[in-house]
Amino acid sequence: MVDVTQETFGASMTQRQPMVWDAWGTADAAAPLSEQVRTLLAQVFGISGESALRRTETEVALVPSALTDLDHRWLTEAVGAEHVSTDDIDRLRHAGGKSTPDLLRRRDDAPQNAPDVIIRPADHTQVLAVLAYASANGIAVVPFGGGTSVVGGVDPVRGQFATVLALDLSRLTSVSDVDPVSGTATLGAGLTGPQAEQLLGEHGLSLGHFPQSFEFATIGGFAATRSSGQASAGYGRFDDMVTRVVVATPQGTLDLGRAPASAAGPDLRELFVGSEGALGVITSVTVRVHQVPETTAYEAWSFPDFQTGADALRAVVQAGAAPTVLRLSDEAETGLNLARSADVGGAPVQGCLAITTFEGSAAHVAARSAEAFELLSAAGGTALGAAPAQQWEHGRFGAPYLRDALLDVGVLCETLETATSWRNLANLKVKVTGALMDSLNSQGTPGVVMCHISHTYPTGASLYFTVVAKQLADPITQWRAAKSAASDAIVVAGGTITHHHAVGADHRAWMGAEVGDLGLRVLAAVKRELDPAGILNPGKLLP
Numbered sequence: 001m002v003d004v005t006q007e008t009f010g011a012s013m014t015q016r017q018p019m020v021w022d023a024w025g026t027a028d029a030a031a032p033l034s035e036q037v038r039t040l041l042a043q044v045f046g047i048s049g050e051s052a053l054r055r056t057e058t059e060v061a062l063v064p065s066a067l068t069d070l071d072h073r074w075l076t077e078a079v080g081a082e083h084v085s086t087d088d089i090d091r092l093r094h095a096g097g098k099s100t101p102d103l104l105r106r107r108d109d110a111p112q113n114a115p116d117v118i119i120r121p122a123d124h125t126q127v128l129a130v131l132a133y134a135s136a137n138g139i140a141v142v143p144f145g146g147g148t149s150v151v152g153g154v155d156p157v158r159g160q161f162a163t164v165l166a167l168d169l170s171r172l173t174s175v176s177d178v179d180p181v182s183g184t185a186t187l188g189a190g191l192t193g194p195q196a197e198q199l200l201g202e203h204g205l206s207l208g209h210f211p212q213s214f215e216f217a218t219i220g221g222f223a224a225t226r227s228s229g230q231a232s233a234g235y236g237r238f239d240d241m242v243t244r245v246v247v248a249t250p251q252g253t254l255d256l257g258r259a260p261a262s263a264a265g266p267d268l269r270e271l272f273v274g275s276e277g278a279l280g281v282i283t284s285v286t287v288r289v290h291q292v293p294e295t296t297a298y299e300a301w302s303f304p305d306f307q308t309g310a311d312a313l314r315a316v317v318q319a320g321a322a323p324t325v326l327r328l329s330d331e332a333e334t335g336l337n338l339a340r341s342a343d344v345g346g347a348p349v350q351g352c353l354a355i356t357t358f359e360g361s362a363a364h365v366a367a368r369s370a371e372a373f374e375l376l377s378a379a380g381g382t383a384l385g386a387a388p389a390q391q392w393e394h395g396r397f398g399a400p401y402l403r404d405a406l407l408d409v410g411v412l413c414e415t416l417e418t419a420t421s422w423r424n425l426a427n428l429k430v431k432v433t434g435a436l437m438d439s440l441n442s443q444g445t446p447g448v449v450m451c452h453i454s455h456t457y458p459t460g461a462s463l464y465f466t467v468v469a470k471q472l473a474d475p476i477t478q479w480r481a482a483k484s485a486a487s488d489a490i491v492v493a494g495g496t497i498t499h500h501h502a503v504g505a506d507h508r509a510w511m512g513a514e515v516g517d518l519g520l521r522v523l524a525a526v527k528r529e530l531d532p533a534g535i536l537n538p539g540k541l542l543p
């Protein structure tokens with residue numbers, strides 16, 4: 001077993017890049033729209049195609065910090081003056097997540113809501129101390145990982161409290177107990193996806209968790225939201241990878257998960273996977289890791305229609321042919337080349353595009369890809385070769401930049417997701433698409449609704465929708481109406497209110513439909529026990 005501490009890696013670890021305050025990612029990676037796409041958008045949505053001017057960080061007014069001198073002094077002593085910040089730019093960068101309403105809200109002229117102070121604790125002990133102080137002194141605490149939430153999970157909601165602090169976990173970057181024999185490693189909650197892969201890579205290991213937000217989201221955030229990455233068909237969701245969590249709460253520490261499996265009652269570890277900062281702060285996560293794959297095989301497929309493609313994916317998953325990536329775009333998404341963001345607006349593509357990749361040893365990859373090839377061919381697929389799948393992989397982190405460019409020219413663009421059984425998949429897709437279309441039509445802004453199967457299981461799959469329409473003068477209200485209609489439709493059609501984006505503030509109203517009144521009361525009772533003052537992430541997860 002190799003035990004590696006944070007200090008060992010301090011110098012070599014990839015530095016975390018702060019994201020632009022009002023958009024996705026970093027400014028140098030922004031992707032303005034081509035002339036061709038602008039023209040297309042102007043034709044379809046009747047917009048001018050001109051980009052709106054955006055404000056710089058220093059031009060934005062913030063609601064003043066409500067932090068008292070007394071609290072400031074205590075926090076400074078607890079974590080060190082350089083790790084307590086009331087700087088306006090820092091506050092602005094912690095003012096919310098990265099959903100489309102978040103980004104639109106930042107364009108508002110009114111003073112922006114922001115946390116009163118940012119605290120960057122060094123370790124679990126400091127997190128515990130801050131939580132105990134906040135609980136005793138009535139300060140709301142918003143655990144902040146990468147800030148990539150798309151459900152309002154890091155909104156600086158103060159609830160009944162005068163002060164709200166953002167607990168930025170970016171200094172929790174330790175790696176320890178790297179154990180290639182058991183295939184596990186313990187990762188600090190603040191490590192981003194690339195940092196974790198880099199540090200594990202130094203041991204020839206990989207986590208294999210690649211959500212689209214991979215570059216900026218963190219290990220703690222993945223666990224707290226039950227994240228699901230693009231290679232989930234091969235490596236599972238993040239919750240499948242968690243073997244142990246260490247959690248700080250206002251009432252003390254929980255260290256959960258001591259064996260690969262256990263019959264010692266209900267699995268309390270599961271309480272914190274998906275707890276969204278409302279029950280405690282995850283300070284480290286022990287995860288299942290695997291050897292860096294020896295080889296990757298790629299194959300893209302075309303299916304005549306979505307149902308044929310969905311049936312084909314189901315055949316592959318249920319046979320256990322185990323691709324690493326397995327996804328299927330519907331006709332609308334395929335037609336717009338959305339699966340390959342670099343080609344958006346290019347020549348339309350017919351049918352439904354599916355992507356498969358296979359990672360592992362050469363022999364294992366060969367066996368699984370051959371089996372999947374037979375199954376997908378037999379189910380009506382036409383093999384397109386490796387290139388489209390490699391292009392998808394190459395551009396897979398690019399789509400969020402496209403959203404920013406669309407918002408700039410007055411086009412609303414947002415996504416939502418759900419999951420259901422294979423039997424109910426087509427019904428759910430029709431109902432959600434219909435609800436979105438009806439809402440946008442009734443607002444006078446007919447939209448384009450695209451969908452793909454993003455994650456597959458033997459018993460069902462997730463559906464990921466992308467919606468594009470002309471923005472109204474109040475695009476947040478416009479989107480909230482469409483999203484609300486879609487959420488109602490999801491519940492009625494038997495889907496889950498969220499497959500991997502989590503509940504946050506945005507899905508709270510549908511949690512009762514998801515777990516029932518008794519389920520809500522059980523969660524509230526657990527929260528009361530761990531967080532009696534109710535300081536942890538008010539207004540999130542629980543109604």
Ligand SMILES: Cc1cc2nc3c(=O)[nH]c(=O)nc-3n(C[C@H](O)[C@H](O)[C@H](O)COP(=O)(O)OP(=O)(O)OC[C@H]3O[C@@H](n4cnc5c(N)ncnc54)[C@H](O)[C@@H]3O)c2cc1C
Nearest residue numbers: 145146147148149153211212213218220221227228277282
């Ligand atoms: C462009 C884009 C693409 C995305 N793609 C995907 C995707 O492919 N798959 C997917 O699953 N999600 C995706 N997301 C959603 C988001 O990235 C995930 O929910 C991610 O897991 C959040 O991680 P984070 O570190 O950014 O957490 P944050 O956004 O900082 O926090 C999310 C929630 O977790 C809580 N939290 C954070 N850290 C901790 C901690 N250590 N302890 C306790 N609570 C904590 C916060 O309080 C908040 O409630 C995407 C988001 C965007 C903007």
